[in-house]
Amino acid sequence: MSVSIVNALRGPFRLEGFVGVQEQIVKGVMRGRDILAVLPPGGGMSLCYELPAYLLPGTCLVVGRLCWRTRERLARAGNRGIRAGVLDDLRGSDEKQRVERALRSGTCDLVYVEPERFGDPGFLNLLQNSHLCFIAVKAAHRISTWGHDFQSGYRSLSHVREALPDTPLAAFTGPATGRVRRDVIDRLGLHSPVTASPSLNRKQRHYAVVPKQNLGAQVLTLLAERHNQPGLVYRATRQRVEDTAAYLVRHGIPALPCHAGLDADMLCRNRDLFEAGEVDVMVATTGMDPGTARPDIRYVLHGELPPSLEAYYRDTAHAGLDGRRADCVLFYSDRDVSRARHAISRTRGEHHWRVAHTKFEQVVAYCTRRECRRRRLLEYFGERFRVRHCKACDVCRGDIGHSPRSTAVLSGHIPATGPGACQSKRTDGKGASARSSTPRVLAMQTP
Numbered sequence: 001m002s003v004s005i006v007n008a009l010r011g012p013f014r015l016e017g018f019v020g021v022q023e024q025i026v027k028g029v030m031r032g033r034d035i036l037a038v039l040p041p042g043g044g045m046s047l048c049y050e051l052p053a054y055l056l057p058g059t060c061l062v063v064g065r066l067c068w069r070t071r072e073r074l075a076r077a078g079n080r081g082i083r084a085g086v087l088d089d090l091r092g093s094d095e096k097q098r099v100e101r102a103l104r105s106g107t108c109d110l111v112y113v114e115p116e117r118f119g120d121p122g123f124l125n126l127l128q129n130s131h132l133c134f135i136a137v138k139a140a141h142r143i144s145t146w147g148h149d150f151q152s153g154y155r156s157l158s159h160v161r162e163a164l165p166d167t168p169l170a171a172f173t174g175p176a177t178g179r180v181r182r183d184v185i186d187r188l189g190l191h192s193p194v195t196a197s198p199s200l201n202r203k204q205r206h207y208a209v210v211p212k213q214n215l216g217a218q219v220l221t222l223l224a225e226r227h228n229q230p231g232l233v234y235r236a237t238r239q240r241v242e243d244t245a246a247y248l249v250r251h252g253i254p255a256l257p258c259h260a261g262l263d264a265d266m267l268c269r270n271r272d273l274f275e276a277g278e279v280d281v282m283v284a285t286t287g288m289d290p291g292t293a294r295p296d297i298r299y300v301l302h303g304e305l306p307p308s309l310e311a312y313y314r315d316t317a318h319a320g321l322d323g324r325r326a327d328c329v330l331f332y333s334d335r336d337v338s339r340a341r342h343a344i345s346r347t348r349g350e351h352h353w354r355v356a357h358t359k360f361e362q363v364v365a366y367c368t369r370r371e372c373r374r375r376r377l378l379e380y381f382g383e384r385f386r387v388r389h390c391k392a393c394d395v396c397r398g399d400i401g402h403s404p405r406s407t408a409v410l411s412g413h414i415p416a417t418g419p420g421a422c423q424s425k426r427t428d429g430k431g432a433s434a435r436s437s438t439p440r441v442l443a444m445q446t447p
């Protein structure tokens with residue numbers, strides 16, 4: 001590893017070394033290669049573009065959705081001595097002109113933009129007259145209609161290679177199938193990219209599918225055994241998220257909602273409270289980024305089937321980042337399957353319908369086949385799993401079809417507590433404190 005990379009790592013980034021495939025990606029970017037990096041949440045993506053942007057002359061353009069975390073990233077970059085800016089229509093004209101001047105002169109290390117901007121010929125002209133060292137495209141799988149998360153705005157990036165043939169492109173995707181990866185390469189015009197695709201297997205995650213009967217009671221039972229442990233509960237709709245958070249609070253479990261219908265300040269505050277450990281349960285809509293960097297999430301529950309295995313993997317990727325055991329439980333019911341199939345049948349456009357239908361049926365197969373959950377997930381993403389029994393899923397443990405009222409599928413024993421036990425169990429210091437603050441906290445965030 002070069003001295004400059006080591007010095008940057010230990011200096012402004014305050015790290016002793018790279019994790020996983022970060023070194024491969026950073027070296028590829030530094031050599032001016034195109035990159036296709038398939039990284040799960042928590043895979044350390046930002047370092048892969050921030051560090052080269054810090055070292056290379058010129059500006060790194062970071063393409064992705066601007067959100068509440070962009071402000072946080074700007075502040076963090078500033079603390080590291082990285083000159084960063086945002087180009088969006090919400091900024092005042094003075095700020096916009098300042099960033100555009102910095103782009104032309106290459107005096108800004110990082111500039112964040114949304115993908116739609118590439119549909120503007122004036123913006124492409126600005127880039128052609130700028131000093132770019134490379135372009136980093138986040139969530140690049142959104143450019144593919146074969147993916148689970150296609151966004152039409154990303155199609156504007158199809159022209160970037162033509163407009164900037166000599167500027168290296170680094171595409172970062174979440175876990176994606178081979179078909180989506182090939183589509184990303186084609187649509188972005190990546191030239192012989194360095195491909196970094198770490199194993200998606202995380203041994204600490206235990207998987208189970210549980211028949212859904214009385215979801216509220218089932219969730220309470222699971223949480224009762226995990227009191228004061230942080231976790232995520234996913235629901236299919238905003239209303240169910242609100243209802244579940246309120247239900248848990250009524251049963252003495254501080255919980256906060258997280259969905260796109262909340263205003264930005266409330267969303268930010270709920271995330272901050274969860275991040276700070278003030279509240280241990282976050283209830284979110286499936287696919288919603290809970291925005292947490294907590295490494296100690298011990299369980300991820302899904303009240304309904306997610307629309308795809310990509311979405312499921314992405315949600316569960318927050319579990320057990322500290323390497324300790326975390327349980328991923330999906331509640332299944334035939335009724336939910338029927339409802340979801342009906343909703344998918346109304347998808348507009350044959351191609352979009354076919355993709356949505358196929359991806360959902362793969363989720364149904366994941367739930368209903370007596371086959372190692374881990375193997376099915378990994379093989380879906382093209383990763384071979386050679387172990388016959390993973391010993392950490394309900395199928396391999398022989399617990400498939402176990403009584404859903406019991407958490408024996410997860411912990412190997414029948415719980416002594418029932419659904420109503422949560423309140424009486426929270427008698428330790430932290431639980432008592434959290435409970436006493438609940439009415440105040442939730443009074444602020446419930447509609």
Ligand SMILES: [Zn+2]
Binds near residue numbers: 371372392397
């Ligand atoms: Zn297994």
